[in-house]
Amino acid sequence: MYTKKIEEDLDCGIRVAAKVFGGKWKCCILDAINRGINRPADIGRYITDASARVIEMQLAELLFFGAIEKCAGEGFPKRTEYRLTPLGESILPILAQMDRWGLSHSEFIKERQRELENAEV
Amino acid sequence: MYTKKIEEDLDCGIRVAAKVFGGKWKCCILDAINRGINRPADIGRYITDASARVIEMQLAELLFFGAIEKCAGEGFPKRTEYRLTPLGESILPILAQMDRWGLSHSEFIKERQRELENAEV
DNA sequence: ACAATAACCGAAAAAAGATTCGGTAGGGAT
DNA sequence: ATCCCTACCGAATCTTTTTTCGGTTATTGT
Numbered sequence: 001m002y003t004k005k006i007e008e009d010l011d012c013g014i015r016v017a018a019k020v021f022g023g024k025w026k027c028c029i030l031d032a033i034n035r036g037i038n039r040p041a042d043i044g045r046y047i048t049d050a051s052a053r054v055i056e057m058q059l060a061e062l063l064f065f066g067a068i069e070k071c072a073g074e075g076f077p078k079r080t081e082y083r084l085t086p087l088g089e090s091i092l093p094i095l096a097q098m099d100r101w102g103l104s105h106s107e108f109i110k111e112r113q114r115e116l117e118n119a120e121v
Numbered sequence: 122m123y124t125k126k127i128e129e130d131l132d133c134g135i136r137v138a139a140k141v142f143g144g145k146w147k148c149c150i151l152d153a154i155n156r157g158i159n160r161p162a163d164i165g166r167y168i169t170d171a172s173a174r175v176i177e178m179q180l181a182e183l184l185f186f187g188a189i190e191k192c193a194g195e196g197f198p199k200r201t202e203y204r205l206t207p208l209g210e211s212i213l214p215i216l217a218q219m220d221r222w223g224l225s226h227s228e229f230i231k232e233r234q235r236e237l238e239n240a241e242v
Numbered sequence: 243a244c245a246a247t248a249a250c251c252g253a254a255a256a257a258a259g260a261t262t263c264g265g266t267a268g269g270g271a272t
Numbered sequence: 273a274t275c276c277c278t279a280c281c282g283a284a285t286c287t288t289t290t291t292t293c294g295g296t297t298a299t300t301g302t
Contacts, residue, residue: 004288145260
């Protein structure tokens with residue numbers, strides 16, 4: 001895990017939230033686990049854009065901050081499975097709200113993004 | 122504004138949200154403007170931890186993506202003022218929810234953070 | 243026994259993002 | 273005229289985060 005050189009202010013709720021589920025792939029991982037995809041390798045196959053390494057690292061952080069828990073799987077080859085803890089579940093409504101907001105404005109934002117890219121050629 | 126080398130997926134609502142208000146200080150800036158602190162210099166004095174430059178840059182991005190608008194101030198020395206647009210206002214409930222979540226778990230997260238720091242000495 | 247898969251880790255490199263520094267230009271005050 | 277404050281901006285630098293790469297160990301299927 002990274003050690004920061006610049007002090008971070010955990011009295012601001014938003015910064016606390018960003019620390020726990022603010023990484024590039026953490027929201028996707030929480031979403032995947034919530035959908036029942038709970039083995040590392042499966043999560044990796046589900047989120048094809050992220051490397052296996054980053055998934056491991058972000059799983060480790062989610063685990064460390066108690067959003068998920070690690071347990072032995074049920075089936076025959078006993079493999080690692082991750083599950084949401086109550087803390088992790090309490091994040092889901094926020095993710096849903098952010099996703100709804102983003103989707104309802106995505107066309108507008110994409111259009112602005114295209115303008116930006118064309119201007120920069 | 123930065124141009125990314127790795128393609129970003131704006132079909133995911135959460136990524137769209139992160140793009141618009143995901144910077145380190147954008148939430149604070151939106152909060153400040155919402156509280157009626159709307160001139161750049163005042164925002165800079167309000168958010169003392171951030172440099173003037175980063176506030177300018179993040180104001181420019183919020184402006185570009187339409188979360189705030191720029192207008193001439195009312196008073197005698199006509200200075201720049203920023204205001205929330207309807208799009209910017211629609212972000213506020215999400216920030217409030219994130220802040221509430223973060224504050225209600227901040228003691229637990231701070232404790233974990235302390236453990237991490239002690240372990241790394 | 244052997245190949246394949248899973249889970250995981252360290253370290254280097256690359257990319258993204260934030261900060262610092264050194265400017266410009268305009269208006270107001272003395 | 274000079275000084276200060278405001279609003280900006282470009283570029284270099286530094287920090288943080290992500291990615292890539294090359295491993296280890298254990299387990300499973302053949």
